[in-house]
Amino acid sequence: xxxxxxxxxxxxxxxxxxxxxxxxxxxxxxxxxxxxxxxxxxxxxxxxxxxxxxxxxxxxxxxxxxxxxxxxxxxxxxxxxxxxxxxxxxxxxxxxxxxxxxxxxxxxxxxxxxxxxxxxxxxxxxxxxxxxxxxxxxxxxxxxxxxxxxxxxxxxxxxxxxxxxxxxxxxxxxxxxxxxxxxxxxxxxxxxxxxxxxxxxxxxxxxxxxxxxxxxxxxxxxxxxxxxxxxxxxxxxxxxxxxxxxxxxxxxxxxxxxxxxxxxxxxxxxxxxxxxxxxxxxxxxxxxxxxxxxxxxxxxxxxxxxxxxxxxxxxxxxxxxxxxxxxxxxxxxxxxxxxxxxxxxxxxxxxxxxxxxxxxxxxxxxxxxxxxxxxxxxxxxxxxxxxxxxxxxxxxxxxxxxxxxxxxxxxxxxxxxxxxxxxxxxxxxxxxxxxxxxxxxxxxxxxxxxxxxxxxxxxxxxxxxxxxxxxxxxxxxxxxxxxxxxxxxxxxxxxxxxxxxxxxxxxxxxxxxxxxxxxxxxxxxxxxxxxxxxxxxxxxxxxxxxxxxxxxxxxxxxxxxxxxxx
Amino acid sequence: xxxxxxxxxxxxxxxxxxxxxxxxxxxxxxxxxxxxxxxxxxxxxxxxxxxxxxxxxxxxxxxxxxxxxxxxxxxxxxxxxxxxxxxxxxxxxxxxxxxxxxxxxxxxxxxxxxxxxxxxxxxxxxxxxxx
Numbered sequence: 001x002x003x004x005x006x007x008x009x010x011x012x013x014x015x016x017x018x019x020x021x022x023x024x025x026x027x028x029x030x031x032x033x034x035x036x037x038x039x040x041x042x043x044x045x046x047x048x049x050x051x052x053x054x055x056x057x058x059x060x061x062x063x064x065x066x067x068x069x070x071x072x073x074x075x076x077x078x079x080x081x082x083x084x085x086x087x088x089x090x091x092x093x094x095x096x097x098x099x100x101x102x103x104x105x106x107x108x109x110x111x112x113x114x115x116x117x118x119x120x121x122x123x124x125x126x127x128x129x130x131x132x133x134x135x136x137x138x139x140x141x142x143x144x145x146x147x148x149x150x151x152x153x154x155x156x157x158x159x160x161x162x163x164x165x166x167x168x169x170x171x172x173x174x175x176x177x178x179x180x181x182x183x184x185x186x187x188x189x190x191x192x193x194x195x196x197x198x199x200x201x202x203x204x205x206x207x208x209x210x211x212x213x214x215x216x217x218x219x220x221x222x223x224x225x226x227x228x229x230x231x232x233x234x235x236x237x238x239x240x241x242x243x244x245x246x247x248x249x250x251x252x253x254x255x256x257x258x259x260x261x262x263x264x265x266x267x268x269x270x271x272x273x274x275x276x277x278x279x280x281x282x283x284x285x286x287x288x289x290x291x292x293x294x295x296x297x298x299x300x301x302x303x304x305x306x307x308x309x310x311x312x313x314x315x316x317x318x319x320x321x322x323x324x325x326x327x328x329x330x331x332x333x334x335x336x337x338x339x340x341x342x343x344x345x346x347x348x349x350x351x352x353x354x355x356x357x358x359x360x361x362x363x364x365x366x367x368x369x370x371x372x373x374x375x376x377x378x379x380x381x382x383x384x385x386x387x388x389x390x391x392x393x394x395x396x397x398x399x400x401x402x403x404x405x406x407x408x409x410x411x412x413x414x415x416x417x418x419x420x421x422x423x424x425x426x427x428x429x430x431x432x433x434x435x436x437x438x439x440x441x442x443x444x445x446x447x448x449x450x451x452x453x454x455x456x457x458x459x460x461x462x463x464x465x466x467x468x469x470x471x472x473x474x475x476x477x478x479x480x481x482x483x484x485x486x487x488x489x490x491x492x493x494x495x496x497x498x499x500x501x502x503x504x505x506x507x508x509x510x511x512x513x514x515x516x517x518x519x520x521x522x523x524x525x526x527x528x529x530x531x532x533x534x535x536x537x538x539x540x541x542x543x544x545x546x547x548x549x550x551x552x553x554x555x556x557x558x559x560x561x562x563x564x565x566x
Numbered sequence: 567x568x569x570x571x572x573x574x575x576x577x578x579x580x581x582x583x584x585x586x587x588x589x590x591x592x593x594x595x596x597x598x599x600x601x602x603x604x605x606x607x608x609x610x611x612x613x614x615x616x617x618x619x620x621x622x623x624x625x626x627x628x629x630x631x632x633x634x635x636x637x638x639x640x641x642x643x644x645x646x647x648x649x650x651x652x653x654x655x656x657x658x659x660x661x662x663x664x665x666x667x668x669x670x671x672x673x674x675x676x677x678x679x680x681x682x683x684x685x686x687x688x689x690x691x692x693x694x695x696x697x
Binding site: 067173174176177178179180181215216217218220223 | 597658660662669672673674675676677678679680681682683684685689693
């Protein structure tokens, strides 16, 4: 049921980490506000921060934050790549702080449990205008003298031979895929998802995540499935392509991709290593692998790929994002399992949305709980409900009290049969069937509580339970005696009630066979009161023990009333 | 050719140093920090390394950090691009972003593990390091 999820962790992590990022951002801005412009490291850091916030906010579906972060990310991407001169620094600082304000505000709302409903449009329009301005400014001033000088300086530092070297540098990026073993298989996989499926890029990510466990090498297209929505349409239109190098057989591969409700079609084609690598190059996924002699080296394809955040810290971010995505996907699958469960549908539960299903299930359990409580039972875990109902019914059947001659009423084992615990109260000795006795405890502090019948001395706490203590003397119409060191409390249990009998003295356990039982005296006590409690009289040697029926000691109504007070 | 190897796993280190030794004199370090120190020493002795082979997952300083360190040092010493060491990163990490990051930081060759010796040799040839 919905209450049992702890979404706190996911949301908590999101809020904590993004708040941290914003704080760092603020620090950078404060440090650099008096400078002429942001230095390279700061530009990178701000870019990365916005990139991360954008990504995680997209997962959490906080659109305002996502859009705003994206816009600022675009600005810093431009700064990073194009190194424009004369960027209006103060204006930029203001924009960064505005974005930081807006996002913090939204995060606070989310933390308080409100909706992140801030209107980001005005801020985005501002950022847009700023970005356009600095872009056109840069285009208009490429020939300015200061810039020229700077260029030359850079050349001197890096490459004395100028352009030629730069090109050589660019071209020399070679990727060598992991070595294939004898067991290596190369597969081209194409996955088609159901057209109505939402967030297919997440499902695609889920698949990749699963395959990574068995892959020597894995590539997929479209590549950026986490941070852009464009991939969703591409995947829906052309399918999701995965290039896999693994040592698993096709059978094992299919088994490890347990086809869920999301995948419409999965085609797996085995191919040679060469074909595998050629497809990679054709796709522009990766640079051509170490070429054979005479081959050309193809430069790294950067042009149309959106640059992902690049810095030593990136992998850690990716890990967290991946974890969040993985959790989302797993939860989605669980939801789907409930909503699509045919048995639940057959029960007439309306299951269009998971939350509704959860509420209805809750209501059903709640009704059941009430029913059982009304029957006097205690609601245990769901699986034991039926057993509990049966037991409760049995107990109810026992309530009809037959005469004492009917021995069937007490269900006791052979060893306990006919054994009675005896105790003294006043001048009389009483006996109590031992099967009722849970324990005997030395007198302990009894807490009085008002509004109780006068024979109830008070209550004690026994291992977390509240047990009423009956003063036996008072119950039998005698005066209460002060407690002394011989006073004991016999704790008896019947029908889920627990009661303590405060007695003056405990005596031994005796065995009284049925033949020795006699019906209780009709007369003998001044008020005849405790005839009711005494169900029989037992002869033990020369003495007489009055055998008490605990069920008559406290009537059912009084017991319930007492328990309600407690 | 002078080669510098940084690899923290003993078995891999043994294999790599044996494999690389056929191409030139191979010095061995066990983590990123040592590698950067070794590179600096070589620069100061005016016997710089031509080829640096870095593992990525290493203690103290990882491959990316070592690479960044080496490239920064080369800039500080004003080493021209042609003379800068070729860096090979060999690692079991195979994600696109890891590869991209390595190239961004100035890596020349990125090889997944297990290392494909044939392709490796071809790469060295195409870089003009061996013939």
